[in-house]
Amino acid sequence: MVEQRVAGLPIEHVVGFAEFCGLRISLDPGVFVPRRRTEYLVAEAIALSRPGAVVVDLCCGSGALGVAVAAKQSIELYSADIEPTAVSCARRNVEPIGGQVFEGDLYSALPGSLRGRIDILLSNVPYVPTDEVRLLPAEARLHEPLVTLDGGGDGLEVLRRVSVEARSWLAVDGSVLVETSEEQAPIAAAVFEQDGLAARITTSDELYATVVIGTKLR
Numbered sequence: 001m002v003e004q005r006v007a008g009l010p011i012e013h014v015v016g017f018a019e020f021c022g023l024r025i026s027l028d029p030g031v032f033v034p035r036r037r038t039e040y041l042v043a044e045a046i047a048l049s050r051p052g053a054v055v056v057d058l059c060c061g062s063g064a065l066g067v068a069v070a071a072k073q074s075i076e077l078y079s080a081d082i083e084p085t086a087v088s089c090a091r092r093n094v095e096p097i098g099g100q101v102f103e104g105d106l107y108s109a110l111p112g113s114l115r116g117r118i119d120i121l122l123s124n125v126p127y128v129p130t131d132e133v134r135l136l137p138a139e140a141r142l143h144e145p146l147v148t149l150d151g152g153g154d155g156l157e158v159l160r161r162v163s164v165e166a167r168s169w170l171a172v173d174g175s176v177l178v179e180t181s182e183e184q185a186p187i188a189a190a191v192f193e194q195d196g197l198a199a200r201i202t203t204s205d206e207l208y209a210t211v212v213i214g215t216k217l218r
């Protein structure tokens, strides 16, 4: 394990778990390591949810976000990711707490029966602009697949795809929550507004985190 760590493998991949929201999340090599700042996205989702809420964790990676919401609130949880490695890892975290995990490209992975029923759509999409991936720490650059990091030209390409279909998957008063950089947030909010959602931006100075929330109002 020491040799692996010295070789640059993220500590979470060496030990096989990540600590997230006080929980131990099982983690396999090649799966995105949940970041401490993303605990803010979870806190915002918990604030908006209610018992029995239908929660979807799209782009779920290890499944950490949905599991963390479920630890605080009794919810119906569905998680999905495009990467088979992430999906098998998420199954180990999500299924024991009664959630389901699907594999595929964004919404196409989800059962059609969820359309119009989602109360909370968590989506920590990749949002690093392509040109900036090379500036990331080696642990991310070398040990997390590009598909987990690269958000295209301005970093918001996957987010735009999530946004454009969000209205048809959300329940009335349901919200989609994404994490962005500080600079991307006003653009992401404008994207949500353009796609018929009421958008707001919220930040945590302590976690240096920015979350953009889009809500379907009638």
Ligand SMILES: C[S@@+](CC[C@H](N)C(=O)[O-])C[C@H]1O[C@@H](n2cnc3c(N)ncnc32)[C@H](O)[C@@H]1O
Residues within 6 Å of the ligand: 032, 033, 034, 035, 038, 058, 059, 060, 061, 062, 063, 064, 065, 080, 081, 082, 083, 086, 104, 105, 106, 124, 125, 126, 127, 147, 148, 149, 158
């Ligand atoms: C930034 S990581 C976030 C993972 C997890 N939500 C977390 O915060 O720890 C982004 C995730 O999106 C997934 N992803 C990228 N493109 C996708 C797509 N088109 N459809 C579904 N998942 C996708 C990646 O495989 C990766 O697991």
